[in-house]
Amino acid sequence: MEHTGQTVELDVRPYLRKKVEPFKVIMDTVKALNKNDIFVLHATFKPTPLFGLMKTKGYAHKVEKIESDHWVITFIHKNSGHELTDIEEYQAVQQSPDTPECSADSPPSQIYELDNRGLEPPQPMIRTLKKLEDASLGDEVIIHNDRVPVFLIEELNTLGYDYDVEEQPDGSARIHIHKK
Template identity: 60%
Template sequence: MNQQITKIVELDVRPHLTKKIEPFQLIMDTVKELNVEDIFVLHATFKPTPLLGVLKMKGFVNKVERKEKDHWVVSFVNKKYKHLLDIEDELISSAKPSDGEVLVSEPKTISLDNRGLEPPQPMMRTLAALDRSHPGDQVNIHNDRVPVFLIEELNRLGCPFTVDEQSDGSVKVAIRKV
């Protein structure tokens, strides 16, 4: 039986927006790398209304949530998989712990394609994803080259990682949040 694996791909463009850096190309590059069944979660400082229309034209449906005054979270999924947005809501609402219970969630994996980005963007994206992660979660990145400075930071943070150099000269790094 061929089972589809849904992956959550997160991108936090709030640092870009606060520095007045336009993140549209970064967002579109991330969208281009999505598999059809992936959930794309975007963090922004405002409701990205124009982007909602652009991605709707590309076949995506979305769910928008305002976390704080300057923190909006938009989940996008291919319209063929729109049920995943409903399941996501059900999982969140059914996962509230009762008094005295501790909620333990399954580890999640965040995948980032950092190829084509100029330094320090790959490192910033990766550290932001690690920051949002919980212990046990994994962040997988695909970079143009070995991220030397990131590896130094991962060693400093005590996060275990593996480096897998690809035949095209790029590198994939799997990082476990501790």
């Protein structure tokens, strides 16, 4: 297919070498992408936790190890028409089943609780989005975080989830997320 987007490159190796968390920079870059853009990320390690998060946003990826401390990850949106050499990953994203409709035969709702306190970003967000991906319609995921998860809230709004935030006296937050 004809490529109508652009290639957006982001090198977070300088951040990582200075022990600065680049998650916000990465997510800001992803938010600015158009569906036809190709996102190329340079990192000092294989950012496996990012793959699950990007998959929830509709992206497939290809990973290349250039040197021991230089990894290049190429992300494309599944609706862009581009192809990755790692076609199995691309097809896995394309073949992810759409959320099924509720039926009268649906099992009773489940409640899942995740205690994300003490985890370094982006682990709380990745754990929560993974649990939501695995949950069935009508299920509720309750998370307990060290603070109100601003970036997760943005993502829940983008993905269309209903949620309630309960700020706790100790500064932590419990969020009830409903999969509808």
